[in-house]
Amino acid sequence: MQIVVLALGGLFDTGFAATLEAFSTANSLSAALLGGATLFEVTVVGMRRTVRSGQGLSIPVRPVTPELKPDWVIVPALKTVTPDTLLPALARPDVRDAVMQLREWQAGGARVAAACIGTFVLAEAGLLDGREVTSTWSLAPLFRQRYPKVMLDETRMLVPSDIGVTAGSAMGHLDLALWLIRQASPELAMLVSRYLLADIRSSQAAYIIPNHLAQADPLIARFERWARGHLQRGFSLQEAAGALATSPRSLQRKCQAVLGRSPLGYFQDLRVERAQSLVRAGDLSLDAIAAEVGYEDGATLRTLLRARLGRGVREIRADLL
Structure with missing residues (x-):
């Protein structure tokens, strides 16, 4: 070759x-x-x-x-x-x-x-x-x-x-x-x-830093700050757009253009990032971590982490060893 x-x-x-x-x-x-x-x-x-x-x-x-x-x-x-x-x-x-x-x-x-x-x-x-x-x-x-x-x-x-x-x-x-x-x-x-x-x-x-990506646009940066304060609650596009003084359609378009994903997709990215940080800290049970980021139970969070990061809770904790 x-x-x-x-x-x-x-x-x-x-x-x-x-x-x-x-x-x-x-x-x-x-x-x-x-x-x-x-x-x-x-x-x-x-x-x-x-x-x-x-x-x-x-x-x-x-x-x-x-x-x-x-x-x-x-x-x-x-x-x-x-x-x-x-x-x-x-x-x-x-x-x-x-x-x-x-x-x-x-x-x-x-x-x-x-x-x-x-x-x-x-x-x-x-x-x-x-x-x-x-x-x-x-x-x-x-x-x-x-x-x-x-x-x-x-x-x-x-x-x-x-x-x-x-x-x-x-x-x-x-x-x-x-x-x-x-x-x-x-x-x-x-x-x-x-x-x-x-x-x-x-x-x-697993290496992406959502905060870094958000800084590429002022509206997305504001959306990120709002989202981090609402991770324990269910996501509402209407509520997010209202808090940012924009329309749901405008927020949807801006997220797609800058981040390549929907507002909900980015909101879930932030949940995963926060959950990954808490898993590494090792101070909380998986159910408690799930509650911190707005999921019903640890099993749901475990599945999400595996789907998004390609690795499970044990692998994430092993990163620190």
Whole structure:
């Protein structure tokens, strides 16, 4: 499998390195333990002769040449964590050149992959329009605003599509690399994950901070404050809209545009976040925690936590061990 890793200036060092290490480990294990040939031919390509990482390290890159025909192109994340730093980065000449090159490669049959902020580069190229994707949860509101034709679900860690695959925040690079290795050999992917002490995670939901997402819009920030004060009560869209001096329809639309979910869905996110915090504290029974966040009993809450977070009460408490 011919893989091109597209190195852009100011990339996220850890994600870039984790991607390369995963494929290097896969090739070593394939040869040493499985008696197989090298499965992944990885080439690091740059849009400029000189490429420096976000930490200022020089990255050896090859130029783009006509004979380079990748099976997969991976776009690591840029080291930007806020809209104020991301938007100027997306406007850089080397990124615009990368967008054009990605379109050319994809039109030529290459599949494309990206993690975290790298997904914004794929979206800039228009390659994600009309497709389900994931991205870094922390910039999900900006992603929705900038790319309304893309179907974003930031709760998922990996989302395959007909043109490739997208992965979630930061260390999602490793999940992405393991997913690609698994397409070649599930047995090899399992070996790599054990050697690197890394498992493919199905969800980002447990890591999302609802308060962070709410700050992207003044109305949503006010809704969040109101909701946190009403977690023990049943949710009423009419009551919430009235308290915020807006209409139910306007609140519904704003939540969908900024958060990608309904007001009730976000209200439930806050309940889950609060319940998860109380479970970790370990001071209350599950029934008492359920009452604190407006559910009838612990069994209902247990089911909700498993559905939303992909793990149960024992796993949540084990996080602290």
